[in-house]
Amino acid sequence: MTEHVPVAEQPLAPPSASNGLLGVFGRRYLLRLLVRREISARYQGSFLGLLWSYINPLSQFFIFWFVMGKIIGMGDKAENYPVHVFAGLIIVHFFVETFNAGTRSIVRNKALVKKMAMPREMFPVASMLVSLFHVGPQLVILLVACLATGWAPDPVGMVAGLLALGIVMFLGTSLALLFSTANVFFRDFSSAVSIMTNFVRFGVPMIYPYTLVADRFAGHTELYLANPIADAVLLMQRAFWTGTTDDPAATALVHLPDHLLSRGAIALGASVVMLVIAQLVFSRLENKIPERL
Amino acid sequence: MSYPSDTSIVVEDVTKTFTLRYHRTFKQVSVALLKGRDLSDTFNALDDVSFTVKQGESIGLMGLNGSGKSTLLKLVNGIMKPDSGTVLTRGRIAGLIATGAGFHPQLTGRENVYLNAAVLGMSERETARKFDDIIEFAEIGRHLDAPVGNYSSGQFARLGFAVAVHVDSDIFLADEVLAVGDRPFKKKCMEKMQEIRDSGRTLFYVSHAAASVRKMCDRVIVLENGKVGFDGAVNAGIKYLKYEDENPDNDPDDMGDLDEELGADI
Numbered sequence: 001m002t003e004h005v006p007v008a009e010q011p012l013a014p015p016s017a018s019n020g021l022l023g024v025f026g027r028r029y030l031l032r033l034l035v036r037r038e039i040s041a042r043y044q045g046s047f048l049g050l051l052w053s054y055i056n057p058l059s060q061f062f063i064f065w066f067v068m069g070k071i072i073g074m075g076d077k078a079e080n081y082p083v084h085v086f087a088g089l090i091i092v093h094f095f096v097e098t099f100n101a102g103t104r105s106i107v108r109n110k111a112l113v114k115k116m117a118m119p120r121e122m123f124p125v126a127s128m129l130v131s132l133f134h135v136g137p138q139l140v141i142l143l144v145a146c147l148a149t150g151w152a153p154d155p156v157g158m159v160a161g162l163l164a165l166g167i168v169m170f171l172g173t174s175l176a177l178l179f180s181t182a183n184v185f186f187r188d189f190s191s192a193v194s195i196m197t198n199f200v201r202f203g204v205p206m207i208y209p210y211t212l213v214a215d216r217f218a219g220h221t222e223l224y225l226a227n228p229i230a231d232a233v234l235l236m237q238r239a240f241w242t243g244t245t246d247d248p249a250a251t252a253l254v255h256l257p258d259h260l261l262s263r264g265a266i267a268l269g270a271s272v273v274m275l276v277i278a279q280l281v282f283s284r285l286e287n288k289i290p291e292r293l
Numbered sequence: 294m295s296y297p298s299d300t301s302i303v304v305e306d307v308t309k310t311f312t313l314r315y316h317r318t319f320k321q322v323s324v325a326l327l328k329g330r331d332l333s334d335t336f337n338a339l340d341d342v343s344f345t346v347k348q349g350e351s352i353g354l355m356g357l358n359g360s361g362k363s364t365l366l367k368l369v370n371g372i373m374k375p376d377s378g379t380v381l382t383r384g385r386i387a388g389l390i391a392t393g394a395g396f397h398p399q400l401t402g403r404e405n406v407y408l409n410a411a412v413l414g415m416s417e418r419e420t421a422r423k424f425d426d427i428i429e430f431a432e433i434g435r436h437l438d439a440p441v442g443n444y445s446s447g448q449f450a451r452l453g454f455a456v457a458v459h460v461d462s463d464i465f466l467a468d469e470v471l472a473v474g475d476r477p478f479k480k481k482c483m484e485k486m487q488e489i490r491d492s493g494r495t496l497f498y499v500s501h502a503a504a505s506v507r508k509m510c511d512r513v514i515v516l517e518n519g520k521v522g523f524d525g526a527v528n529a530g531i532k533y534l535k536y537e538d539e540n541p542d543n544d545p546d547d548m549g550d551l552d553e554e555l556g557a558d559i
Contacts (some may be wrong), residue, residue, distance in 0.1 A: 010463070012296060012303060012381040032409040037408055044399040046442070047542050089437050115390060117371030184301030287374050290367065291311055 016117055020279050023119035030118070034126040037042020039133060050137075057138045059094060061086050068207045078209040078255065079245045083145055087240045088206025088233040090138045095168045095229055096197040097131040103183050103193045110293050120286055124176035128169060135165070139151070142240055151243040154263070161239030163264040170271035171228050174278035181285045183290050204233040209256050225257055228267040229244040235264045300383065301464060301495040302346040302369060307378035309339040309364055338364040339375070340358055340519040348383070348463070351496035353527065355534055362499050366468050369497065384463025388452065390495075391518040398442030402433055402452055405441050408458045416486055423459045430485075431455035432478075451478060458485050466491050468499045472498035472517075483509075503531045 024031060043049040064085045069075035078084045105123035106113055113120060183189040204215060204227070213224050224230060234256055245251040257263065296303055313334045325332055336341055339361045346352055354362050367373045368380050370388060396405045410420040428437060431452045433444070441449060467486065483505070490496045490509060500506050506513065506527065513530025515523035523533040 010384045012300060012383045014367060014374075014380060015386060016374045016380075016384040027411075027416055033411045034406045037400060037404070040404070041397055041399045112412065115372065117386070118412065290373050 016202065020119065020283055021121050021125070021213050021275075024121045024125050027119070027122070031122060031126060032121060035110075035129045035133065038126060047110045053134045054137045054141065057086075057089060058141065059091060060077055060093075064089065064207055074208055077212065079148055079251065080241065083142070083149065083244050084209065084237060084239045085206055086138075086142050086145065087092075087236045088204060090135060090142060091164055091168055091229065091232045091236045092201055092204060092206055094131050094135050094165075095172050095232075096200055097134065098128045098168070098172030099175050099179070099197055101131065102127040102172065103190050105176065105177040106180040106289065107183055107187070107190075107293065114290050114293055120289060121177060121282065122275065124180045125173060127176055131172070132169065133205045146240050146244050147149055149244040151240065154243065157239040157243060160235040160261060162251060163261070164235035164239065167232040167235075167264065167267050167271050168230050169266065174271065175225070177275075177278040181289065184289050185285075186244045190292055193284065200229055202232045203227055205237075205243070206233055210234060213237040221257065228271055231263050231267040232262075234260055261284055296345065297347075299348045300345055300381075301348040301350070302383075302497075303379065303381040304345070304365070305343050305371070305379045305381075307339055307342045307365075307368060307375040307380060308337055309361075309373065311338050311369060312334050316426060320334035337519050339368070339516075342516075342519070342521055343378075343522055344521060346495055346497075348495055349493045350512055351490045351498065351510045351549070353506035353513045353529065353530070354497060354499045354505065355501070355513055356516035356522070361519040362516055363390075363517065364519075366466050366497065366499060369464070372464055376555065382464060385414055385461065386464045386466065387457055387462035388423060388464075388468070389457050390468040396441050396453065399440050402431075402441055402444070406452065406456055409453065410460070413457065413460045415460060419461075427455045427459050428513050430458070431482075433513055447475060447478070447533045454482060457491065458482075462494060464495045466497045466498065466499075503534075506531065520558030536553075542559060556559070 018024075043052065046052065048055070061082070064076075066084045069081045069085070075081040102124040103125045106120060109123050112118070113123070179189050180191055183193075201207075214221055217224060238252060238256055238260055242248045242251045242256070252260075294300075313336060314332075319526075322332065331414070342361075342365065354365065356362050356506075364373070366388075367374055367390070369382060370390060371380075371382075371538055374380075394512055396409060400408070406424065407417075407420055410427075413479050415423075420530060431448075431454070436444060436448060441452065444452070462541055465486075486498070496509065498509050500507065512525065513523065513527050513532055514521060516536055523530050
């Protein structure tokens with residue numbers, strides 16, 4: 001945002017001129033403050049503060065590791081099972097949080113939306129960035145676990161990891177955009193979304209290895225892999241988990257689908273297309289948002 | 294169509310339709326369908342409204358409750374878009390329809406000032422430069438670093454007002470501004486608004502108080518059921534609304550009537 005310009009030099013323009021997501025990035029300073037508000041408000045008055053963003057994923061991780069790994073015995077099906085789960089959990093958590101918080105974002109910021117002219121895409125995008133912020137601590141935990149089990153970074157793995165995060169960022173934002181408007185018209189959508197996100201945990205190879213899908217769902221794996229979140233989880237496992245196993249190349253060959261990187265690139269492309277569609281829908285519905293809130 | 298270079302606001306053939314929803318839940322919708330009732334109804338909050346405002350004019354927007362004043366202000370502010378017609382504005386808009394919008398109850402006054410200023414379009418540097426003025430104007434003293442959730446409603450409104458009036462704007466919108474706040478603060482606000490008007494900004498002032506409109510404005514637009522009922526001189530506009538007899542002996546230039554101005558503004 002620039003400093004104030006004399007009025008005579010400014011054009012007559014519609015006051016509501018909002019150029020969607022581009023407008024959001026034109027107001028990065030406000031976006032940064034909104035994200036910061038969200039993060040600091042969440043931990044205000046809490047003694048452990050930001051530590052909670054470590055505790056929450058860690059506790060989930062222990063549940064999956066103990067129940068699925070030890071009791072149900074999934075741990076025998078994949079080497080270094082905890083890392084396998086946690087790599088997936090980071091992606092799933094990032095996506096679910098973006099989708100859930102993003103869907104509620106506009107209704108939750110009612111006061112602002114009804115009173116201020118600003119690109120309303122700001123709120124879903126801010127939700128995504130808050131979720132991305134929480135990925136940080138989890139990545140730190142994962143890195144520590146990986147380094148402890150003899151992992152070393154490799155270029156292909158890094159590309160895979162970035163692809164994974166990129167897919168979730170774009171797909172998460174597009175779904176957040178779509179459902180945040182839908183939620184204005186019918187609050188049912190936020191409930192529907194939390195049910196949908198329940199499926200995500202089980203629709204991706206996180207608590208079970210991909211080999212199990214390839215075995216028992218043979219012939220339909222393309223369908224399974226059409227889910228971009230499943231691709232993102234597999235890419236994340238390529239980035240972190242395979243490197244911790246005794247023979248990374250063999251693990252990747254057995255436990256990951258072929259052409260993983262190109263699948264990831266396609267999923268990323270599809271997510272970008274999805275974002276464009278979401279933006280178009282959002283712009284169409286946006287007009288009615290203030291009066292329906 | 295082109296407008297002279299001193300045009301500040303253009304509202305042309307603007308219509309805004311709202312949907313009244315009779316039935317919202319699944320059950321209500323099915324019952325209504327079975328009984329053959331209408332599922333929804335619409336009404337025009339604004340109906341073919343047109344006017345232009347020159348830079349530096351101060352407009353008193355008047356009308357009964359529900360006549361479309363707030364909707365018009367929201368269209369000018371860009372919160373809503375018209376269903377048909379055009380709204381054009383020149384320059385940055387600030388106003389008092391958004392005082393305290395975006396204040397987060399858990400954040401401190403200081404944090405909220407920065408956030409609110411950013412919402413109103415101020416940069417970080419601009420906010421930092423004006424921060425002391427804002428705080429001084431708001432008179433919240435050492436509560437600055439307490440969460441605004443603990444503020445009294447007066448403190449809350451004051452802080453919101455203080456941020457809004459410190460935005461460098463070209464158009465200033467004020468909707469029922471002084472509902473909260475004690476007398477000294479209201480007085481200060483009126484003075485600040487006059488300062489804004491005198492600085493050559495376009496002022497759009499919504500009020501039911503004839504006295505304060507008379508003092509602040511040089512033109513009155515009266516809305517009646519979403520249509521422009523009157524557009525012209527202040528006194529004629531107030532007469533048109535028949536608000537006159539409520540304030541029989543009001544001299545437009547009499548500063549002593551402050552009490553009445555403020556009192557009527559609630």
